[in-house]
Amino acid sequence: MNRMEDSDASVVTQVLAGDRDAYRILVERHSRAIFRLAFRMTGNEQDAEDVVQETLLRAYRRLNRFESRSTFSTWLYRIAVNCSVDFSRKRRHEDDRQVACEREADDPVLSVPSTDPSAERLMMSAEVREKVEATMNTLSEKERAAFVLRHFEGQSIEEIARALGVKANAAKNNIFRAVQKLRRALEPVVG
């Protein structure tokens, strides 16, 4: 059987049975998605890279706690959200001036390779883009996580609730608050 066709759950079983290298399948399968989520959560490329490493390491070490009643990716997202929150907090503690300089030099929005730039991307003015980034930073950790998981990752309310360790209604409310805050902040820019 081709290993790449194995389900996540069966790969987990192989790893737990002692086949450490089987974990590679899960790493290769999920790294990009974790990076996307981590970048949306932290807003920082280097932090997102670190979150990818830390998430996969934590997941490996807790693999015996994974229960197949949730999907592996949902479980992994939950770990990634927690790691992202930790990294964001550490980032906030750093010297403000130093962070500002780094961001200016390595603006994640401006440094994106635009091999296939969408019309929306081109139309997005610098002012709106700046506002979007700044507004994302004003959301609480749960609001940001809930919004990122729903809006960018397309996860259901139920999956988000599991990832955040809250009830479905709380997940819903976090999404409402996030969308409302983001819209209010954009009002002066988009009219």
Place this chain on the structure above:
Amino acid sequence: MNHLSEEQLILFHYDEAEERGGLEGHLASCSLCRSRLEDLERDLELFRSSPVPERPEDYGQRVWMRLRPRLMEPPGSAWTWLFSPPRWVPAAALALLIVGAFLAGRFVGPGNPAPAPIPPQARERILLMAVGRHLERSQMVLVELANTESKGPVDISAERNIARDLVDENRLYRQTEARAGEAGVADVLDDLERVLIEIANGPSKISSTQLDEIQRRIEAKGIIFKIRVIGSQVQAREKSVARQSSGGTT
């Protein structure tokens, strides 16, 4: 039917509305709500179009190459990394420094010259670093327990062992902070100590009901949040002391 609320529109947009048919019917007949939905979708599209840096095709392989050397322990050895040398060397060095200074002061004989005392700022910084590290480790234990999901029995022996270590440390730091007049930090350490004692004195294998109970207590006390807050404060204090020290020596 009344006009749709913003919350209903958000749920409709994300395809999460329970009464979707009813909302669709209203939207078909209400130009105001249709227009509000279009505004919402336009706003949200602005966020969707903020890009994420691309990763190369072989990104997963690269991640694996970096990660593999770190997978030395079999899965499930969740806590070995807390005790790995790189993390413990600074703490051990600090402990040696404190103990060394204490012994030097205690055993200086009349014929021996007294060693130079540790400046107060350096002492404070050492304490703050140690407290910061203690809070970080405590937080990891609690987060691990708070995030564990289980329907059956759970083995928490690793967390219990660490909690046992942390209880004594915690008591020492709590008393030191209280003596230093840092009542806020001392109070949080007091809350933390109760939770740690409960984990340390509990069984190593617990039922899902017992796990729920621990999680409920952790959540009810808001202990993880408090630890993060005072962790930040301790870190800020430590940086401030470091700046003062370096300012004083230049």
